[in-house]
Amino acid sequence: MEVIRVNFTLELKKTTEMTATERDQQDPLRAYRNQFHLPMQKNGEPYVYLCGNSLGLQPKTTAAFIDQELKDWATYGVEGHFHAKNPWMPYHEFLTPAMAKVVGGLPHEVVTMNTLSVNLHLMMVSFYRPTKQRFKILIESDAFPSDRYAVESQIKFHGYTVNDALLELTPREGETLIRQEDIETLLANEGEQIALIMLGGVNYYTGQVFDFKRITSLGHEYGCTVGFDLAHGAGNLQLSLHDDGVDFAVWCSYKYLNSGPGSLGGCFVHERHANDSTLPRFAGWWGHNKTTRFNMRHDFDPIPGAEGWQLSNPPILSLAAMLSSLKVFEEVGMPTLCAKSLKLTNYLEEQLLAINNDRIQIITPSDPEERGCQLSIQVKEADKSLFDAITAKGVIADWREPDVIRVAPVPLYNTFEDVYQFAQILTSCL
Numbered sequence: 001m002e003v004i005r006v007n008f009t010l011e012l013k014k015t016t017e018m019t020a021t022e023r024d025q026q027d028p029l030r031a032y033r034n035q036f037h038l039p040m041q042k043n044g045e046p047y048v049y050l051c052g053n054s055l056g057l058q059p060k061t062t063a064a065f066i067d068q069e070l071k072d073w074a075t076y077g078v079e080g081h082f083h084a085k086n087p088w089m090p091y092h093e094f095l096t097p098a099m100a101k102v103v104g105g106l107p108h109e110v111v112t113m114n115t116l117s118v119n120l121h122l123m124m125v126s127f128y129r130p131t132k133q134r135f136k137i138l139i140e141s142d143a144f145p146s147d148r149y150a151v152e153s154q155i156k157f158h159g160y161t162v163n164d165a166l167l168e169l170t171p172r173e174g175e176t177l178i179r180q181e182d183i184e185t186l187l188a189n190e191g192e193q194i195a196l197i198m199l200g201g202v203n204y205y206t207g208q209v210f211d212f213k214r215i216t217s218l219g220h221e222y223g224c225t226v227g228f229d230l231a232h233g234a235g236n237l238q239l240s241l242h243d244d245g246v247d248f249a250v251w252c253s254y255k256y257l258n259s260g261p262g263s264l265g266g267c268f269v270h271e272r273h274a275n276d277s278t279l280p281r282f283a284g285w286w287g288h289n290k291t292t293r294f295n296m297r298h299d300f301d302p303i304p305g306a307e308g309w310q311l312s313n314p315p316i317l318s319l320a321a322m323l324s325s326l327k328v329f330e331e332v333g334m335p336t337l338c339a340k341s342l343k344l345t346n347y348l349e350e351q352l353l354a355i356n357n358d359r360i361q362i363i364t365p366s367d368p369e370e371r372g373c374q375l376s377i378q379v380k381e382a383d384k385s386l387f388d389a390i391t392a393k394g395v396i397a398d399w400r401e402p403d404v405i406r407v408a409p410v411p412l413y414n415t416f417e418d419v420y421q422f423a424q425i426l427t428s429c430l
C-alpha cells in the first residue's frame with residue numbers, strides 16, 4: 001500500500017513539474033493546430049490567440065469548401081441547386097449529423113439556420129406563450145445584452161411590462177456566480193408564474209456553466225418551458241440536450257464552432273415538440289414539407305422537427321464554411337476535445353494561481369464540471385491599459401468592462417505553450 005502511495009505522489013509531482021512543451025508533446029490533438037490559420041504579429045510570430053470564445057479561427061480547408069460552391073455557381077447557375085457537387089437544395093442537411101453530435105441532439109431535433117438572436121425570437125414565438133397566471137421569463141441578471149433585448153421585446157410584444165414579467169437570477173451580495181440552491185428557491189416562490197426559463201448555458205461573462213439537466217427537470221416540475229442559449233456552449237462543452245430534456249436551445253457557429261464571422265446559427269427543438277401543431281410559429285417556405293414545397297400551395301405543412309422552423313433558403317457560402325469546420329469536430333469528437341480542454345484549462349488555472357498576486361482573481365467556478373474552457377480573470381484596480389499592454393506583447397484575449405479579462409484556450413488549436421506564454425506576459429504586465 002505504502003509503495004503505491006509513494007509512486008502516486010511521484011507521478012503527481014512529475015505531472016505538476018511537466019513543462020508546457022512536454023505537455024504539448026503528449027497531446028493527442030497537437031497536429032490540429034496546424035490545420036488553422038493563426039493570426040500573425042508584425043514580427044512574424046503568431047499571436048497567443050485566446051479569443052476563440054469570441055471568434056474561432058479559420059480552418060485551412062474553409063477556402064476550398066467555399067471555392068467549390070463559387071465554382072459550382074459559375075458552372076451550373078440555378079441548376080446548382082440539384083447538380084452542384086454538394087447540391088444546394090438539401091445543403092443544410094449535410095451539416096446535421098455532425099451538429100447533432102456537437103449538441104447531443106437527435107438529427108431531427110437540430111437545424112442550422114438564421115443567426116442566434118433571430119432563432120431566439122423564433123423559439124420564443126413558439127415557446128413563450130404567456131397566460132394571466134403564468135407570464136414571467138427568468139433570465140440571468142448579467143445575461144448577454146442581445147438575449148435581454150430579445151426577451152424584453154417579447155414580453156412587451158405580448159402586452160406585459162418588463163417590470164412585471166422579467167425575473168432575474170442574481171448572484172448573492174458580494175458574489176459573482178449563481179447558486180443552484182438560489183434557482184431552487186426562486187422556482188419554489190415564483191415557479192407557478194414562470195412561463196419560460198431562458199438561461200445562457202455558459203455565462204458569457206463569468207464562464208459559469210449551469211446544470212442543464214437539473215434546471216430543466218426542476219423547471220418542468222413547475223410547469224415552465226426551459227430553453228438555453230448555447231453561444232458559449234456549442235463546441236465547448238459535452239452537451240446532451242436530448243437526454244437532458246431541454247425544450248429548445250439556440251447557438252451561434254462563429255465562436256467555438258469556427259465557422260466564420262457572422263456565420264449561421266443552430267437551433268434545437270426537443271422531439272416532444274416535433275409534431276405539435278398547436279404551437280404558434282412564424283413560418284416561411286423553407287419550413288414547409290420538402291416534397292410539396294415547390295407546388296407553391298397556400299396551406300403551410302411544416303416539416304416535423306426542428307427543420308419546420310426554417311424560414312428562408314440558407315446562404316450556401318456560409319454553410320460551406322460551417323461544413324469545413326464541422327468535419328473537424330466529427331473527426332475529433334466532443335469527448336476527446338473535452339478531455340484536452342479539461343487539461344488545458346486546469347493548466348491555465350494552475351499558472352494563474354502560481355502568479356500569486358492578490359490583484360487577480362479567477363471569477364469562473366473552480367469546479368471543472370461548472371465551466372468550459374474559458375476563465376474570466378478579474379483584476380483589481382485595473383483599467384483597459386493593462387489589457388492593451390498584454391495585447392502589445394502578443395496576446396489576443398478579450399476585455400470586459402470594468403475589470404475582467406476573458407481567456408479561452410481552445411483545445412483544437414491552442415497549446416499548453418500558449419497558456420504558459422500568456423501567464424508570463426500577464427505577470428510582466430501586472
Ligand SMILES: *Cc1c(COP(=O)(O)O)cnc(C)c1O
Binds near residue numbers: 117146200204231
Ligand atoms: C455571441 C452571443 C450572441 C450573439 O448573437 P448573434 O445573434 O449571433 O449576433 C447572443 N447571445 C449570447 C449569449 C452570445 O454569447
